[in-house]
Amino acid sequence: MPSDSDELRRSTTRALSSLLDDPPAVALTTSCTHALEAAGLLLGVGPGHEVVVPAFTLSSTANAFLLRGATLRFADVDPATGNIDPNSVAERTTDRTAVVVAVHYAGVAADLPALLEQSRTLGWGLVEDAAQGLYGSLDGRALGRWGRLGAISFHRTKNVSCGEGGALVVNDPELITPADVALDKGNDRVAFDAGVVAAYQWTGLGSAWRMPIESVERLAVSLDGAAERQRRRHVIWDRYLEGLTDWAHSTGSTLPTIPDGAEHPAHIFWILLPEGASREAVREHCAARGVEVTQHYASLPTTTYGRTIAHPDDACPVAEQFAARLIRLPLDPTMDDGDLDRVLEAVTTSTR
Template sequence: MQIPFNKPYFTGKETTYIKAAVDQMVIASDGKFTKKCQSFFEQHYGFGKCLLTTSCTSALELAALLLDIAPGDEVIVPAYTFVSTANAFVRRGARVVFADSTPAHPNVDVTQLEDLITPRTKAIVVVHYAGVACHMEAVMALANKHQVFVIEDAAQAIHSFYAGKPLGSFGHLAAFSFHETKNIICGEGGMLVINDDRFTKRAEIISRKGTNRAAFFRGEVSQYEWVDIGGSFLPPDTSAAFLYAQLERLSDIQTQRQGIWQRYQQGLAVLAQKGHADLPQIPDYAQPNAHIFYIICKSNAERNQLIDYLRTFGIQAVFHYLSLHQSPFYQAQHDGRCLPQSDKYADCLLRLPFFYELPLLQQQEVIRRVIQYFEP
């Protein structure tokens, strides 16, 4: 039996909608399905202006441009995250200041953020790891106090909530991912959410290579010109067509994933009860989207042995991020602070197979083998 870590889910309508986009002879950006997807997010979640992008990485890079991040600026970023979270700001010349995770969860420790803020701080980036909300009330209060911007890296957090309010609706800007490993997918894709109207018009220009092309097609200007810096951030309408097929099944996808998550939580509860490993801890204010299920082993050696053990039964379980402050690229530029919680998750966190079509018998086999490793 082979149990993969991830398997992309297809609703069955993806190719139908892609063909519809092709038949309309509009397969570049800004087509019918692009508009349908953006409207869905704006209406369903109450987000500000939404712009589909080629990836969450490009959405973060667009955010950095909108905030005019430049050399001399500092941006606070979690140490336990994917490289794109930091790269977007390093590419603009900013100094990244890494923040540690909490002891209970890989999310950033909000209680430590204020000590990291200096007169040069331009923005705070929070990552909602595994779709579990950071304490956004505290983050926004801190940002307002010090007049800095907040960017939500919500790559994993579509259909996740903080105190009933959707993640991605708190920060000045937010970035989502529709990579094939996410709950809602289009292969490669992302979205920038603009909750601060100051950035709406400029985002439209920068995302279209620095031109006022969109205004031209709306008849607002007689010709479109190069009016700002910009880049190629927008996906083809065929990608949006794929994504829209997924959005139509959002409720079903989420119900199925929540069931898988709960079965892992219940089936592996014995590990926490007996002190073998820690399971995800969900704060009272968070309503997550069942994106990932992980366990925290006692050591790096144990985690790696468990990966090898599961592999012998055809089960693919994987670690996740390595601490960015320890990375070969940025280690020398880090300020030397120890970030023990980030390092703990880098060394000890193990993600279990999780996808929409994970059969019950296969999930039960994963649970059985994990318990068997700790209690042979």
């Protein structure tokens, strides 16, 4: 008999699935990092394969494929969005390329049609690191639904969260059963639970990647209140854009561009400060007014570990600019209008 826990896992998975317009399968995982690791395993990535990832991302995007023994190539990003630039991808792909990973920075869609076109021509698989992508879409199709596999994060920093958690979105029907086995430590547990086999057994490679029930409970609560939080997030994001557009023009700062056809989740509001501006001075100016602005990723090929594995041809100057000059504004649905005024006043008086 199914337990209450089984039912909660099913209903929470169904709720997520419906936000993603019901992919062939979606499974709750211990993290987005682990969902990406599962993707590397499921796509058979191994030694001799190359995987292209954007330089401006978290280490998890890269580690998932390095852990499988692949060689990494770093692609530069588009200055309008911080997302992987298909022109740079074209320069990095070879006949050994097995996978290209698109990260949707701030939940704003990467150029998925261009990447899918290259994927069809050159035969590599597209994986979406949609860590920040829930509630994002392009041309009406949810982020995470474009690649063979997608990975979503429910880390405490995300719009929907359970502390640590994630999801693997399976868009390729052939990967549904292998994905279940991979998440259940290599066992055909799902077939057993469905009554298809009398006892479960070891049928493949896998790990302990299934989300524990305590996290599912937290995720269910977070999903329940998400629609209302999303509404407030959009009010804040739109207010920032309106309040900063003139200032950005006059100072030479860059604000996010939302591509035609894209819906974004109001996850991050970022500003690329002008060349030559001191980010530290801006940070201190804002901190003195009670406003915390934060940087984001480093450019991976320039990091301590990245330097040891980066291909010498993989310079990523735009990613380096994002790493050096980007700030993120506070964006929390509990902020009231007075908080927003304080942020706008601090930023607009930081550089003139």
